[in-house]
Amino acid sequence: MKNKGILYAISIISLWLVALVYLLNYKIDFYNPLVYVFVLVQTHLYTGIFITAHDAIHGVVAPDNKKLNYWIGFLCxxxxxxxxxxxxxxxxxxxxxHVVTENDPDYYNGNFFRWYLKFALEYVTVWQILFMAITYxxxxxxxxMENLIVFWEIPAILSTLQLFYFGTYLPHRGEHAPTDKYKARSQKLNHFVAFMSCYFFGYHHEHHAYPxxxxxxxADAKEREATLINEV
Known part of the structure; x- marks a missing residue:
């Protein structure tokens, strides 16, 4: 399908918005397990929002329409x-x-918590905090207020952890083979786990190889890579 990127973007944004409107009016009972399921669902949709912005950065949401691609990325x-x-x-x-070098803004040669803090400070601005406070x-x-915290704020924070852990920390931490110019490893071939964890960005070597x-x-790229390795 020619406009699949646009369709996926509209679907993710729409699902996130519909779920948010519904959940902001949802009666919270912390003994109800559905509350925690909804938090996880909204976290996953938030992650999809960011992944869509990321794909727009690479120009692949609407590759035939640069202006639309930009505005979808800007919105997300x-x-x-x-x-x-x-x-x-x-x-x-x-x-x-400049992956995994001192010029890589996403990289830090340290433990998870210090790396996450450095990663957050790299992108968070005073203006963001101000706009979030005004919106809140x-x-x-x-x-x-309870609904805003549980279904709007907490999923956004959890999503940043999800994106960082599966899309930055696991792929780029530690030593890499000298022959690996992408300095990015991938999780094992399991499309369900890969989608649920970070919209296939656990297949991170493939993302750097084919941005x-x-x-x-x-997922297809990961399968091709796995086939080539097995053939060798």
Whole structure:
């Protein structure tokens, strides 16, 4: 399908928005296991929002329409806690160009927590925090504060952890083979786990090898890589 990237983007954004509106009006009972399921669902959709912004950075959401591709990426970055799309784009291209070096804005040679803190500080700005605070105070005029925290704020925070752990920390930590110019490892071949964990971005070596592939094509790339390794 020619416009599959646009269709996936619209689907993820729509599902996130519909779920958020529903959940902001949902009666919370912390003894109800559905509350925690909904938190995980909304976290996964938030991750999809960011992955869509990421694909727009690579120009693959709407490859035949640069202006539409930009605005989809801009919208998704903004939805994801008012991230600056231009800043994300600039730093992500630096990440690909200087992966696992001192010039890589996503890399830190340290433990998980210090690396995550450095990663967060690399992108979070005072303006983001200000806009989030303003939005929160406006929304709480219409929705319960508890719902905003549980279904809007917590999923966004969990999503950043999900993106960092599966899309940055696991692929790039530790030593890499001298022959691996991408300095990126991939998780084992399991499409269900790969999709649920980070929209196939656990297949991270494939993403660095083929950055022009949208997230849903990384599974095919992983299968091809696995076939080549088995043949050798």
């Amino acid at each position: 970055a903004t939805i994801f806690a008012y991230n600056n799309y231009e800043k994300l784009s600039r730093k992500h291209h630096l990440h690909h160009a 105070n406006i929304l709480k005029l219409f929705f319960p 022009y592939l949208p997230w849903w094509k990384l």
